[in-house]
Amino acid sequence: MSAGTAKPSILIASGPWAAAPWAETIRARDPDRPVHCWPDVSADFRPRYLLAWKPPAEAVAAARDVAVVFSLGAGVDHLVHLDLPEVPIVRIIDDDLTGRMTEWVTLQVLLHHRQQRAYDRLQAKAEWRELRQAPAGEVRVGIMGLGVLGRAAADALKHLGFAVAGWSRTPRPDAGIATFHGTDGLDAFLARTDILVCLLPLTPATEGLLDDALFRKLARDGPLGGPVLINAGRGGVQNEDDIARALTDGTLIGASLDVFCEEPLDPASPLWRLDNLVITPHVSAPSAPATLAAAIHAQIVDYEAGKPLRGVIDRTAWY
């Protein structure tokens, strides 16, 4: 046991995720610091820091004296509506998480572009048949959300030769691609987009944005035969009834969804059975506890040394 003075304590409330890997990583790096995992805490425990993913209300109540709240993932929509004290909320910006998201987005764009599901169906029939294939340069990818994740995805897709543009709420002249912004720029962005990649956070302004009216504004004159939707942002940004209808009536010719309004997705949802829809279970950029806990711990050490926090969100914008 360490004989050092006890340091300000940490509470980990990780909702559906196992808390132990996060706690073990921090304890290994900082044995003198008390690290507790919800719900295994005494009634009078008052942590200095809350590390949270979809925390229960009781954990939020126990955290009423914290100095900083750290989200265990890139999004903070699961925190902003809670009754947390008026302290900084910090989200994760991490190279590991960015790389994983870039992999998933690149895979899904290529999977639709190269018609992999159609070739899978041909394989199941032992049928050797070549499908018409446009080069990447003729396919216009549009990325919604030009933060760290959106710009990394844009870089990877540009490298593969796709015609990439982006849209964001506010101007992003540094994105390295053609950009559109704001409500005024949305229609022109959609009209030049064959494959729409959504990496937007869930905010009051984005809730339900991906709906039938938006899908009908996407380009229909591209080489794929119709538009494709890819969403790895947040499920609340999409209207799932509209997506199911659009994939059935040809408004969309394909989609990949990693996020859903309610997770896990109900086994009875008709989405599972659409063969032009690729479903993955919110795994586009899984948080790797060992990597991310070390990054949060480093932030805590810096904060206690008087350095500024990195990744503090704007509570009014939700990101």
Place this chain on the structure above:
Amino acid sequence: MSAGTAKPSILIASGPWAAAPWAETIRARDPDRPVHCWPDVSADFRPRYLLAWKPPAEAVAAARDVAVVFSLGAGVDHLVHLDLPEVPIVRIIDDDLTGRMTEWVTLQVLLHHRQQRAYDRLQAKAEWRELRQAPAGEVRVGIMGLGVLGRAAADALKHLGFAVAGWSRTPRPDAGIATFHGTDGLDAFLARTDILVCLLPLTPATEGLLDDALFRKLARDGPLGGPVLINAGRGGVQNEDDIARALTDGTLIGASLDVFCEEPLDPASPLWRLDNLVITPHVSAPSAPATLAAAIHAQIVDYEAGKPLRGVIDRTAWY
């Protein structure tokens, strides 16, 4: 009709492919030049140039006075064993073809890395379940063949964060990745490779190289649980009985094949039914006649102006 002097003539013998798109592209660019498509030629027709893909013996005989033979694809193994005159054989090196191959290789590497087929099976069961996922940086991709195609694939996979190395027959110190070469370097290359990407040409030295003995030298200590084979080079480089066995007994945990010893692949082949094997029908880098015919025509114009040919193969090495 043009009143110009007839220029040296072209014969297109495109085997199973339609010759018309190639001919039309060249005629549109060069109306004064006679362009004929096999077998629609007179018995005494003697072309100056042969543009060929798997040409029949009669077309080769008609081409006995040609000055240059142009392959209509990246490979020339379909030409080197024919009774062609001792003139330059030129293969296609084209940005469009390179980009398409890079797309296909990147898609297949990501598809195995991100366990897409396993998620497809979960989707079919409406089952929401996260699979363990390593970051790209822990996955060692090994590329066999470091010509234009291999280096472009290496660049794209490096950009995504994979640990990329390459192997080639002769040293390639300029490849921008860790390289191994020759028979002496092969075992060490295989021992550090989780995903093997083969872009080798078919030559006397590579025929049947991808066999059980080679698969057993691949790394088994990587994060995927076993090695993966991806071949978009030539079918003759692989032993298909060994691949089927390796995918069944766990020597390989997955594979993607775009090329086969005999194409089209026999509908009765057991390969079609292996669910850890992705089959595409030789479409990784489809020749786009409009683009490639223009490049070959530009070579002819340059050649007639006394400039050197680009992409002349070494007949003893077959590439």
